[in-house]
Amino acid sequence: MKHACQQASQLTSDSFERKLSWLERIRLYTHLAMCKLCRSYNHNLHIMHDIFSGMRNHEHLPKASLPETSKAQILEAIKKER
């Protein structure tokens, strides 16, 4: 993994725990604009975050943020990783 990619993935996971500064957001989004790999990583992370926070906190989630089929696919992929 390239250094810039590592930084981008770090910022992505940080963004779930705290609010990123504008500088960090710019850094992240300019990287995502150029890097296909990190874009899909970022996308998947957001989906997984939605699912896991949905598990913990079901009532507060907006309904149907993700189609059921892709949810099942992702959960299947997670199971395979283990």
Ligand SMILES: [Zn+2]
């Ligand atoms: Zn990258």
